Amino acid sequence: MIKSNTHFQHHICLSIFECLIGIYSDSSSLLSILEKIYAGLQVPFSNKKINLEYRVQLVNSADNQHIYISRDGCDDLVTNDVGEFIFLLEKDMTIELQKIRSDLLFVHSAALEYDNKGFLLVAPSGAGKSTTTWALVNLGCNYLSDELAPINLKSMMIYPYPHAICLKARPPMFVLPETCLVTSQTIHVYGNMLEERTQPETSLLKAIIFLEYHPELPESKIISISRGESAAKLYSNSLNILAHSNDDCGMKVAIQAVSKTHNYRLLSNQLDDTSKKIMYLIQSLD
Amino acid sequence: MNELLLIPKRSLSILVQEVDDEILILDRKDNKIHQLNKVASLIWKKCDGHNSVDDIVELLIIDFDISPEEAKKDVIEMMRVLHEKNLLE
Numbered sequence: 001m002i003k004s005n006t007h008f009q010h011h012i013c014l015s016i017f018e019c020l021i022g023i024y025s026d027s028s029s030l031l032s033i034l035e036k037i038y039a040g041l042q043v044p045f046s047n048k049k050i051n052l053e054y055r056v057q058l059v060n061s062a063d064n065q066h067i068y069i070s071r072d073g074c075d076d077l078v079t080n081d082v083g084e085f086i087f088l089l090e091k092d093m094t095i096e097l098q099k100i101r102s103d104l105l106f107v108h109s110a111a112l113e114y115d116n117k118g119f120l121l122v123a124p125s126g127a128g129k130s131t132t133t134w135a136l137v138n139l140g141c142n143y144l145s146d147e148l149a150p151i152n153l154k155s156m157m158i159y160p161y162p163h164a165i166c167l168k169a170r171p172p173m174f175v176l177p178e179t180c181l182v183t184s185q186t187i188h189v190y191g192n193m194l195e196e197r198t199q200p201e202t203s204l205l206k207a208i209i210f211l212e213y214h215p216e217l218p219e220s221k222i223i224s225i226s227r228g229e230s231a232a233k234l235y236s237n238s239l240n241i242l243a244h245s246n247d248d249c250g251m252k253v254a255i256q257a258v259s260k261t262h263n264y265r266l267l268s269n270q271l272d273d274t275s276k277k278i279m280y281l282i283q284s285l286d
Numbered sequence: 287m288n289e290l291l292l293i294p295k296r297s298l299s300i301l302v303q304e305v306d307d308e309i310l311i312l313d314r315k316d317n318k319i320h321q322l323n324k325v326a327s328l329i330w331k332k333c334d335g336h337n338s339v340d341d342i343v344e345l346l347i348i349d350f351d352i353s354p355e356e357a358k359k360d361v362i363e364m365m366r367v368l369h370e371k372n373l374l375e
């Protein structure tokens with residue numbers, strides 16, 4: 001594949017966690033998709049140093065089209081599926097960003113803000129982070145991320161990563177806008193409503209909510225948890241905790257982080273009930 | 287074998303932190319973290335390679351003012367869990 005960025009007519013620059021990412025492509029359609037997915041992260045190109053550079057090429061063969069994602073120093077990523085293209089690019093970017101910003105603690109989590117109170121919804125994939133995020137945005141929360149929450153452990157500020165909300169299915173309520181990108185496996189929600197609700201600056205982390213989906217329960221339930229339980233859960237959901245290790249594999253960092261926040265387990269059931277209870281909880285926090 | 291005579295000893299591959307009255311144990315072999323509640327934490331602290339399971343039962347009866355049956359049940363269950371998670375030698 002072509003190794004020089006100058007061959008490509010189309011390009012965008014993203015600013016993520018104070019790092020600049022240049023993406024260059026020969027395909028206006030692929031760049032157009034990325035412009036929508038990363039609308040909240042785009043900045044004009046400037047003289048500042050680009051930290052990460054990607055080349056995206058659309059290659060036609062006899063019976064198929066393939067998308068190549070290239071980054072200097074590593075093998076190309078190849079797919080023929082737009083959904084997988086977004087997934088692969090994002091996965092590579094977020095791994096590289098963790099290396100560049102190893103000073104931040106990256107948590108696999110959604111992040112939102114209401115009334116200057118930032119909070120995390122921490123859960124493994126498929127537990128409902130993005131769907132709950134979409135509901136909370138509709139209820140008036142500002143959006144930081146549905147997937148990745150880097151935290152400055154000194155200031156306890158959450159960095160925003162407001163890419164398009166990535167749902168695996170249409171939510172049972174809070175109708176999606178028409179401006180969605182539907183791929184083979186995912187629905188990416190972007191557009192005016194999300195842009196208006198995007199929190200562009202860092203937000204002070206006040207609460208961590210560990211989300212668990214419990215369809216068997218009659219209603220959702222929020223339970224205050226100990227620092228020990230919260231630290232164990234945060235540890236398990238941190239992506240680069242070992243980067244913050246002295247001789248303790250990062251355990252002290254997890255304890256330190258949850259010592260400055262309110263900590264809860266949320267046993268979620270119906271989306272309506274879950275999201276209203278979260279709103280009530282956040283509104284009632286100091 | 288009488289399980290009350292066993293002398294439990296903590297695994298060497300772990301790291302431990304105490305938060306309030308709870309113990310966090312990180313198993314470095316698989317990087318899994320375990321959180322123990324107050325009772326479990328006390329039992330864990332007594333697994334020092336010197337106390338037998340029976341000794342730990344006695345200590346629990348004193349510390350928590352619970353019946354010998356309840357203490358024995360709690361300690362034996364805790365030993366089973368700790369073994370299952372490979373947190374004891």
